[in-house]
Amino acid sequence: MHGIYYFTGMKRSFILLALALLSGIGLQAQSLNKDSLLLQLGSQSEDSNKAKTLYHLSMIYEKSDLDSASLYLEKLRSLSQQLNYLRGQYLYYERKTVVSFTNGDFTLAMEEARKGLELAKQMNNAGFEIVMLNNIAICYEYTGKFQEQLDYTLRVKKKIEDTKDSAKMSGLYHGLSNVYSNLGQNRKSVDCALFSIELYEKYKKTNHYINRVYAGLGQSYEALGITDSAEIAYSKGITESIRLNDRFAEGTLYKFVTHLYAALGKYNEMLDMANRGLRLAKELKSRHLEASALYNIAAASFYNNQNATAKQYIHQAIRIAEEDSLRANLQDSYKLLSYIEAKNGNHQSAAFAIGKADSLQQASLNEEVANSAADLEKKYETEKKEAQIALQAASIKQKNIINYILIGSAIGLLVIIILIYLNYRNKQQLQQQRIGELETEKQLLATQSLLKGQEDERSRLAKDLHDGLGGLLSGVKLQLGAMKGNVILTEENSRSFNNALSKLDESISEMRRVAHNMMPEALINLGLQQALQDYCDGLSESQSFQINGEFHGLEQRMHPSEEVVVYRIVQELLNNAVKHSGATVILAQVMRQENKLTITVEDNGKGFNKEQLNFYDSAGFRNIQSRVNYLRGQIDIQSVPGKGTAIYIECIIENNG
Template sequence: MPILRLLLLMLCCGVALTARALPAGSRADSLQRLLSASRPDTSRVQLLIQMAWERTDDSPLVGVEYGQRGLRLARRLQYPVGECQALLMLGWAFMRTGNYATAIQTQVQARRLAEHIGYAGGIIHADNALGYAHLEQGSQRLSLRYFRRAIALAEQQHNVVLLTPILGNIGRAHLELGQPDSAWYFTWRGYQLDLQQHDMHSEIGDLSILGDIAARRQQLNQARYFYQQTIARAVGMPVSYATSRAYLGLARLARAQQQPAAALRYAQQALATGQAGSYAKGVFEASDYLADLYATQGNSTDAYRFLRAAAATRDSLFSQARMSQVQALSFSEELHQQELAEQGERTIAQRRQNMLLLALAGLIGVAGFGYLLINRRHLRREVEFAQERQRLERRYSEDILDAEQKERRRVGADLHDSVGQLLSAAKMTLSALQHQLRLTEIAHRDLFANALEMLDEAVREVRSISHKLVPNALTRHGLAKAVGSLLDRLTLAPPHLQARLEVTGLEEQRLDSTLENILFRIVQELVHNVTKHAQASEITVQLLATMHQIRIVVADNGRGFQLQTIPAAAGIGLRNVESRVAYLNGQMQITSTPGQGTRVVLDIPLRPAPMPLAASVRA
């Protein structure tokens, strides 16, 4: 049967392959000699399994004995793969004795062990064997569930060797369900794989099944061809089950075609083949069929003789089954004790695993708590370091701004008190000289007039620069007045912009002097950009203060620009504005469209330092 070939492929090794090349008796003798000289190791386990396989065909009870010896040795050696293979072999041996209940129990145990050790081949073979056991008992649909599960895993593992014999078993199940078309599909597919894998055992079994399918479909010539191919391929092979079925199939075909002599000859060959291979089921079926043939011919003597032979074979099968039941009882108890021991080991292992998990959880908890403490301390230090760095950076920026303001005041004072005074003295001296000389020529008077005018321009320019460096209105009256003075000068000097100032919230209070100075420089830079680049005719500045922030808006109706292409000259000024706004923790938003002007909005948070306007004026 195909399942036998599957087991052989799983268990074969170099010694076994050598033994397979010998005749059946020689193989058993060779294995017996190897067993007597072997040591109690994993190789001996494989030899015992091979010996069980060899004796299962002619004496399943002896096969059970060898299988149990291999199982006990594998367990003593703690050799799980050998233990699984021994259980699989024992399941097949019990099945050959007709003890299907113990066979199924053994295969389930083998499958459970194969799953535990990750032995995919063992899982596939156990599912195939379980399906075969149910098929032998007439549960074809249940057997198909096991066969399909075995096929799915074999295809997932890409194991064609294990897949090959399962297809024929599926075909036989469909045939017994009365589905010859499905039976043909699966069996023919298995037969093609047999040829591809050079698996003669499975090939011979599938040929006999193909003959049964063709006979069921009334394709008599095709059935006869497959039966004859089965017999031809089986020469020298221990496949009496397939050969006996093929001869019996030829006998049925001959009887259906009214050829009693040929039917009798084929039936006698089926009986001889079963007897030669110790295939009890084949002997029983052939004897029963011969008795029916002789009874049909009116030969009651020979019919009675073969009926007695069939009865004797049936009694032999029954006796063998009873002896198998006795062996199975002790083996079932052994399996039960093994399950109890395994359950105890699993309980201890689970308890130990739980303790380890608890210890690991405690260790992780302690480590996590320590990590949190260290990380918290590290984060606190990082926060303190960042705060200190920000404090130093702010102090550094404040020092820079303070130094800048002081330098502006110094330069402005020097220009006003030194250069401005010198220019004024020069003008007065030049005017006195003009009166003393009493110039009569027009050219000389024009030269003196031009010189005096240039001196006046220089005095005004020095005064303007001095006021820009340190606006007097900012120092005396605050941000709003300083911005107003800045815009007033725009209306007087080119390009004579229409300037409008809107102030809210700054009428009765002063801001911190440093903040006022920075905000004035920001407005001064934005206004300067408008006068230099916007080509505008109107400019509006809004100073909108609340308790928490001041909003500064500078808008013009100039030519505008694309924000992505800010003019290079204006870009430097805007970057200075951005840096000052960032220093004050503020936000800046620029909105501009070509031909529609530009609008800059600044939002600066406030920490106001209130100061009455009268006091600021007195200062």
């Protein structure tokens, strides 16, 4: 008769015990006081610290009050979204998975676990990924997809090995224990559970679900027929559940022990354990635990030949199972009712009850077949879509390669065209530059020729004046001087004669000055420095202004043509300053450093506005500019009305020592 006891949902009812085993955040909530957390929550601002408090409260309530746990989780979700707090959003998915699973909503649990996994990947947090991969594996376990469960559990194992997080190995081997149990390899399941417990002893702070490991170990021992070890494991699981205040796990363990006592024929102990389970289920307001406990009491009463009591409790179990659509509980309850009615001699009622159980079983089988067919169809459609996607991807890849080739060719052609154009432009620019250089050289040669012609003409005129006209005037002066001593003149005629001689002297002096300006002898005989100094001294002699000459580095002679050009530039600048500036002090400075020559002429005169006076269009400036160009130089003019003028010239000269 013992075979009637093990109802269909026995093995699966344990699955919820493994959920969130690997949670790596906030486990210290187990040691926090609920009242202190509630007090703390009331005074906290809307920030991440409040989100953590909500998380800890949900962890505490999920083992005893699922409604309160769900309430705090919703608050956590809302606050985390408001703050854009990704860690808080992940914690919501983690605990929502646990609460949904514990509440029997495995579809929602899977949805939340997958959302949590995607967020964990987005956050690049390996620890979070491990937790969600494990939860998905457990969801597959409940739906009987043990291969998928194994796949995800092995992914958890690889993640843990990659991160070298040995502290999480206890939870990993708990998951592997469940996988091997579902595959019927109970010996391996026991080995993994024992290793999980051994690791827990080493890393106590990382596994707050050790009670559930003991529960799984007890089930595997029971499947192997090692009932004494199973009873010890269940006992330790109950003790740990009470210590951890994991009341849902405690209630499920009462159910497991009840099954074990039924198998061992310990019906009084079975009844006692079933009553403990019923009291806890009512405290937890857990309808499926209550239905299981009522079934267990009915079965224990049946074994103790208390049919009336058994019938009373089994009807209560049937009512709850029908109201909450607990098909597995309902099927087992009708089967037990058939035995009770048969024992009482009510064969018609027994037949009705067994008929109900059979129809529920058939419905379950039909649903499993339909689900299997749906899974196969889904798998086929998925494979078909994957094949289409692969084909499309190959086609797209081929098209992309062709496009890349065309684009690359177009880009290459464009680059070649651009290079040809740039080369053409560069050649044009070089040609224009060369033309400009040739024109500049042509202008420079023209300027050089013009200046040389001017200086040659000046030199010729100066020589003609000095040697020709100067000699004639000097001869006339000597003849008139000789005549003065031989001719008797009246006093009036004598004065006139003397005035004529004076005018003749002045003419000779003016002729010599003009000849000197046209080609100073000092420039030819003594060099540029002495010629400039003589010119400055002569120009300022007996005048109201002062010319300060500063000449450095001119001891080494330059090319005669360059010396003449420099002399003419300084001469022109000084003449302009004397004529137009009204200055009292003029500075003339010529300095040479190797092949660099600088000319500076400054005055403290009235200054001028270059734009208003059309200074750059004047003949004087053009003469100066042409001579500066001859020396390949640059000129800079600074003048402010009322503050004087400064002219700075920088030239490059040849070394002709």
